[in-house]
Amino acid sequence: MLDRQVLGDLTDTALIDALEHHTRAEASQAAARLAVIAEIVARHCDDEDEVSAHRAIDGWETAAAAISAACNLGRKAASTQMRIAQALHQHLPKVAAVFARGDIPAKVIATITWRTHNITDQDAWALIDTALAGAATTYGALSPTKTEQAIDVWIEKFDPAAVRTTRKAARDRDICFGDPDDPHGTTTIWGRLLATDAALIKKLLTTMAHSVCDNDPRTLGQRRADALGALGAGTDHLTCHCDNPDCQATGPDPRSRAAVIHLLAQTLPQPATHGHDDTDEQDAGEEATTRVAARDQGPLRTDTGDAGQGHPPDKERPPTAPDTIETPADTTTAGPAHSPRDPHIHGEPHDYTADGTPSVTGPPAIILGGGIVPAPLLAELIATGATITHLTHPEDLTTQTHYRPSTKLAAYVRTRDLTCMFPGCAVAADHCDLDHCTPWPAGATHPGNLGPKCRTHHLLKTFPAGDGGWTDVQHPDGSHTWTAPTGHIYHTTPFSQILFPDQATHTSTPAPTPGPSPTATTDRHIKMPLRQRTRQQTRTQRINTERRLNTEQDKPPPF
Known part of the structure; x- marks a missing residue:
C-alpha cells in the first residue's frame, strides 16, 4: 500500500508505471477469484446426479448461495460470475491464461464469455479460444460496441450460428427499468x-x-x-x-390508489414555512408507512399466487400449502386535505422560484426493495390520495398463537428488514416469504422470530443439502447470524436500522412454544419442490433455439 507521501515523491512517469502495474495486478487477482469460483461450481455441479439436478435447490443454487455470501453479491450477480468462471474453466483456457497474467481487463472477459455463450461445437471453441487469446489484449481500448464486433468476427468465422448479433430485432424487444444515474424519485x-x-x-x-x-x-x-x-x-x-x-x-389520482406500494418514512412532509411546529400528525420518532392502495381494496394482504409474494412453509409444512395472511381491522388515514405540495415538480424549469426555496421539507421515504422518494414527491402522493398507516411499535406485537402472522406483524417485519435477510441478497421484503427462524410450532409467530427471505434462500435454509445446510439465528435487534455448511459465519442487519439508526427494532426474545420437534420429520428431500427440467436442460434448449433462429433468418420464407 502506497501512502500519499510516497506517491507525492513519484515522477509523472513513475505514477503511470504504478497505475499500469496495479491495473494488471487487479486483472490477475480477478482471474484468480474466478478460478476459485469455477472450482466451487465444479464441485457442486459437475457430478450432480439426476435427482439433485431436478430439485429447486440444486447444485447451482447451493454454489450460488456460498459465493454470494462470501462475495457479498446478490443471487443474480453471483450466477453471472459463475457463468463467466465456468466458461473460462471449461471452454476458454487460453483466454483464462492471458487473463491470469493481467493482459486482459475483467470487463473484456465478461464480454467474451457473453458473446460466446451460444457456441456448442468443441472444435469451434478451441479455434475461437486460440484466436481471442491472441487478439483480446488489444480490446481494452475499444468501446463496448467495438469490442463486441471484434469478438463476433471470430465467432462468425468459426461458428456463424452462435453470433448473438444476428438475431432479429423483434426478438430483442424488452422494457427495462432503472439506470445508475437516475435521480432520486425518478426511474428511466x-x-x-x-x-x-x-x-x-x-x-x-x-x-x-x-x-x-x-x-x-x-x-x-x-x-x-x-x-x-x-x-x-x-x-x-x-x-x-x-x-x-x-x-x-x-x-382522486388513480395512480395513488391502484396498487400497494410501501414507503417507509420517519416523519411526514411539512410545508417549509411551518418549520417543526406542525408535526402533530406524527411524532419525530414514529415511523409511518405511506400505502398506495386500491380505492376499495381494504386492509393489507399478500397473495400467494406469485412465487415471491407467498409465504411458503417452514420445515414442518409442505411447500405447496397456501398461505393467506390474516387481515384484522387496521386503521388507515387518507392524505389530509391540507397536505403540502411542491408546485416546482411540474411545469417548465423557468417557472421555478429564483431563490430555490423549497415548498416542502422533510426526510425522504424509502421504497421497499430499493429507491428513495424525496419529500416533495412523497407529499404529492399523499395529497393525491395515498393512505397513511402508522406502524405498530414492536413491543406491542406480542406472540401470536397461530402460524400466519397478522397484517400488523407482517407489515412491521417487512418494513424493519426491507430486504431478504440472507447475506448479499437484495430482494424486496414484500416479494419475500416471512420465515419463522426457529420453525413453527417450536418457534413463535413473533417479530423476534420472523424475517423475510426470498423463495430461494427460504428453501435453502429449510431443506439442507448433503451432510449439512445453512443455519440462521435471529437476534433481538432483528439482525441475523448465518452459518454456512463450511462453517463460515455471516452477519446481516435490518436495512431500516442502517437507514434510520434511531428506529426501534429491538424486540424481546419470544418464549419457546410447546409442540413437536421440527427435526422429527425424516427425509426432507421428498418435500423439496422439483423442476420439470434440469437447469442444464433449460439452458441447452435456449441456446439451441437461438442458434436455430439465427440459422433460419437467412433462409427465404417459409423457412
Whole structure:
C-alpha cells in the first residue's frame, strides 16, 4: 500500500508505471477469484446426479448461495460470475491464461464469455479460444460496441450460428427499468417495442395527455409520463392538477390508489414555512408507512399466487400449502386535505422560484426493495390520495398463537428488514416469504422470530443439502447470524436500522412454544419442490433455439 507521501515523491512517469502495474495486478487477482469460483461450481455441479439436478435447490443454487455470501453479491450477480468462471474453466483456457497474467481487463472477459455463450461445437471453441487469446489484449481500448464486433468476427468465422448479433430485432424487444444515474424519485424506462405497439402506446399517451384542461401546470411531456403511470394503475384517463373544483378531469389520482406500494418514512412532509411546529400528525420518532392502495381494496394482504409474494412453509409444512395472511381491522388515514405540495415538480424549469426555496421539507421515504422518494414527491402522493398507516411499535406485537402472522406483524417485519435477510441478497421484503427462524410450532409467530427471505434462500435454509445446510439465528435487534455448511459465519442487519439508526427494532426474545420437534420429520428431500427440467436442460434448449433462429433468418420464407 502506497501512502500519499510516497506517491507525492513519484515522477509523472513513475505514477503511470504504478497505475499500469496495479491495473494488471487487479486483472490477475480477478482471474484468480474466478478460478476459485469455477472450482466451487465444479464441485457442486459437475457430478450432480439426476435427482439433485431436478430439485429447486440444486447444485447451482447451493454454489450460488456460498459465493454470494462470501462475495457479498446478490443471487443474480453471483450466477453471472459463475457463468463467466465456468466458461473460462471449461471452454476458454487460453483466454483464462492471458487473463491470469493481467493482459486482459475483467470487463473484456465478461464480454467474451457473453458473446460466446451460444457456441456448442468443441472444435469451434478451441479455434475461437486460440484466436481471442491472441487478439483480446488489444480490446481494452475499444468501446463496448467495438469490442463486441471484434469478438463476433471470430465467432462468425468459426461458428456463424452462435453470433448473438444476428438475431432479429423483434426478438430483442424488452422494457427495462432503472439506470445508475437516475435521480432520486425518478426511474428511466428504456427498451424496444414492435413498431405497431409503439404507435399504439404513443397515440394513447398523447390522447390522455390532452384530456386535462389548459390550466394543468404540467408540460406535455410530464403529462405523457404521468399517463403511462395511469395506465399501470389500470385507468385510461389522466387526473387534472388544476385548482378548479369544477374541472371535469379533477378527482382522486388513480395512480395513488391502484396498487400497494410501501414507503417507509420517519416523519411526514411539512410545508417549509411551518418549520417543526406542525408535526402533530406524527411524532419525530414514529415511523409511518405511506400505502398506495386500491380505492376499495381494504386492509393489507399478500397473495400467494406469485412465487415471491407467498409465504411458503417452514420445515414442518409442505411447500405447496397456501398461505393467506390474516387481515384484522387496521386503521388507515387518507392524505389530509391540507397536505403540502411542491408546485416546482411540474411545469417548465423557468417557472421555478429564483431563490430555490423549497415548498416542502422533510426526510425522504424509502421504497421497499430499493429507491428513495424525496419529500416533495412523497407529499404529492399523499395529497393525491395515498393512505397513511402508522406502524405498530414492536413491543406491542406480542406472540401470536397461530402460524400466519397478522397484517400488523407482517407489515412491521417487512418494513424493519426491507430486504431478504440472507447475506448479499437484495430482494424486496414484500416479494419475500416471512420465515419463522426457529420453525413453527417450536418457534413463535413473533417479530423476534420472523424475517423475510426470498423463495430461494427460504428453501435453502429449510431443506439442507448433503451432510449439512445453512443455519440462521435471529437476534433481538432483528439482525441475523448465518452459518454456512463450511462453517463460515455471516452477519446481516435490518436495512431500516442502517437507514434510520434511531428506529426501534429491538424486540424481546419470544418464549419457546410447546409442540413437536421440527427435526422429527425424516427425509426432507421428498418435500423439496422439483423442476420439470434440469437447469442444464433449460439452458441447452435456449441456446439451441437461438442458434436455430439465427440459422433460419437467412433462409427465404417459409423457412
